[in-house]
Amino acid sequence: xxxxxxxxxxxxxxxxxxxxxxxxxxxxxxxxxxxxxxxxxxxxxxxxxxxxxxxxxxxxxxxxxxxxxxxxxxxxxxxxxxxxxxxxxxxxxxxxxxxxxxxxxxxxxxxxxxxxxxxxxxxxxxxxxxxxxxxxxxxxxxxxxxxxxxxxxxxxxxxxxxxxxxxxxxxxxxxxxxxxxxxxxxxxxxxxxxxxxxxxxxxxxxxxxxxxxxxxxxxxxxxxxxxxxxxxxxxxxxxxxxxxxxxxxxxxxxxxxxxxxxxxxxxxxxxxxxxxxxxxxxxxxxxxxxxxxxxxxx
Numbered sequence: 602x603x604x605x606x607x608x609x610x611x612x613x614x615x616x617x618x619x620x621x622x623x624x625x626x627x628x629x630x631x632x633x634x635x636x637x638x639x640x641x642x643x644x645x646x647x648x649x650x651x652x653x654x655x656x657x658x659x660x661x662x663x664x665x666x667x668x669x670x671x672x673x674x675x676x677x678x679x680x681x682x683x684x685x686x687x688x689x690x691x692x693x694x695x696x697x698x699x700x701x702x703x704x705x706x707x708x709x710x711x712x713x714x715x716x717x718x719x720x721x722x723x724x725x726x727x728x729x730x731x732x733x734x735x736x737x738x739x740x741x742x743x744x745x746x747x748x749x750x751x752x753x754x755x756x757x758x759x760x761x762x763x764x765x766x767x768x769x770x771x772x773x774x775x776x777x778x779x780x781x782x783x784x785x786x787x788x789x790x791x792x793x794x795x796x797x798x799x800x801x802x803x804x805x806x807x808x809x810x811x812x813x814x815x816x817x818x819x820x821x822x823x824x825x826x827x828x829x830x831x832x833x834x835x836x837x838x839x840x841x842x843x844x845x846x847x848x849x850x851x852x853x854x855x856x857x858x859x860x861x862x863x864x865x866x867x868x869x870x871x872x873x874x875x876x877x878x879x880x881x882x883x884x885x886x887x888x889x890x891x892x893x894x895x896x897x898x899x
Contacts, residue, residue, distance in 0.1 A: 633872040633875060633876065634872070634876065636868050636869050636872045637654055637655075637869065637872045637873040637876055638650065638651055638652070638654070638869075639868075639869045640653070640654075640869045640870075641868045641869040642865050642866050642867060642868065642869075643865075643866040643868050647869070650869070654869055654870045654872075654873035654874075655873055655877075657870060657873075658870075658873055658874060658877060661874075663841065663844070663849065664846075664849055664874060666841055666844065667837075667841070667844040667845055667846050667848070667849040668846055668881065670756070670841075670842070670843060670844055670845050671825060671845040671846045673756060674756065674759060674760060674763070674824065674827075674831075674843075674845055675821065675824035675825050677756075677757075677760040678760050678763045678764055678767065678820070678824045679817070679820055679821065679824060681760070681761075681764045682763075682764050682767050682768060682771060682820060683771070683816065683817065683820060685764065685768060686767075686768055686771040686772040686775055686816070687775050687809075687813075689707060689768065689772045689775075690772050690773075690775035690776045690778075690779055691775075691779065691801070691805070693707075693772070693776060694776060694779045694780065704772075704773075704776070707768060707769045707772055708769035708770070708772070708773055709769065710765055710766050710768070710769055711766065711767070711769040711770040713766070715766065715827075715829035715830045715833070716829055716830075716832075716833050718762065718765075718766055718830050718833075719762075719829065719830040719831070719832070719833025719834040720833055722758075722762045722830070722834060723750075723833065723834050726749035726750055726758055727749075727750075728746055728747070728748045728749060728750060728751065729746065731749065733747075733749065734746045734747060734749075750834070750835055750839070751839060752839050752840060752842050755835050755838070755839060755842045755843045756842055756843055758834070759830070759831050759834060759835065759843050762830055762834065763824070763827060763830065766830065767820070767823070771816050771819070771820060774812060774815065774816050774819075775809065775812060775813075775816065777812070778808075778809045778811075778812030778813075779805070779809070782804075782805065782808050782809075786804055786808070787800055787804065790803075790804055814893045817889070817893075818886065818889060818890070818893075821885065821886060821889055822882065822886055825846070825881075825882045825885065826847055826882065827845070827847070828845050828846075828847040828848035828851065831843050831845060831848055832848055832851065837849070837852070846878045846881070846882075847878065849874065850871060850874050850875045850878055853866075853867045853870060853871030853874060854866060854867075854868065854871045
């Protein structure tokens with residue numbers, strides 16, 4: 602087979618992926634960029650408004666509250682998830698009986714749909730007949746029902762559910778990194794008198810550096826973009842306490858009477874909000890990438 606035919610076959614195999622990228626990626630992106638400068642509700646004629654959508658965005662307190670909520674949600678999730686995943690990976694990397702079953706159990710939540718997960722946890726954390734409150738009252742740990750999905754506890758509940766859904770995925774990445782560390786390194790350090798704690802801090806953590814950087818970057822992006830379980834669990838409520846950026850964007854494109862927003866679709870304004878949100882996420886990711894590169898050079 603000559604080189605021209607090889608190139609031709611390569612393009613044939615690439616064509617389906619390229620077509621999907623254009624239809625489902627590039628075209629919608631171009632469509633959204635265009636309508637950022639229009640007032641368009643999904644029907645009728647689109648009216649050109651220039652930068653009005655961005656001026657409106659600057660004064661949209663609901664959106665900027667959702668930005669703050671997103672940082673709280675992402676920060677809480679990261680602070681709990683990363684150390685917990687690393688700890689579980691270290692434990693399950695040991696020669697334990699049934700460790701493969703334990704790995705499968707911890708990984709299982711990652712294959713469950715976020716929507717299904719939200720419904721299940723809504724039933725569990727329901728303030729009136731939820732399983733959590735029932736067991737806590739039976740054990741005499743609490744005397745009154747806790748409003749897990751109320752203004753005070755809704756964000757904490759959403760973070761805990763997000764942690765439950767994310768632990769298995771990142772634990773698996775840490776586990777793969779641990780299994781690539783040669784045992785000779787630990788044996789040599791043990792001969793030099795290093796104990797388990799010293800081995801963990803001065804050998805395991807530095808040698809997991811590349812994996813840790815990837816895990817943190819993936820966790821940051823997923824935490825900032827996550828909204829599915831919150832949408833099912835609280836719909837951004839109560840009183841906007843769990844409203845996050847991408848949920849706010851979703852409601853502008855697919856509003857409901859319970860969303861607290863205008864029922865009409867707002868494609869123009871939603872495109873402007875979505876673009877701004879993507880820029881915020883991209884800037885945070887880029888900032889982390891620059892910081893991690895600097896740390897590697899130190």
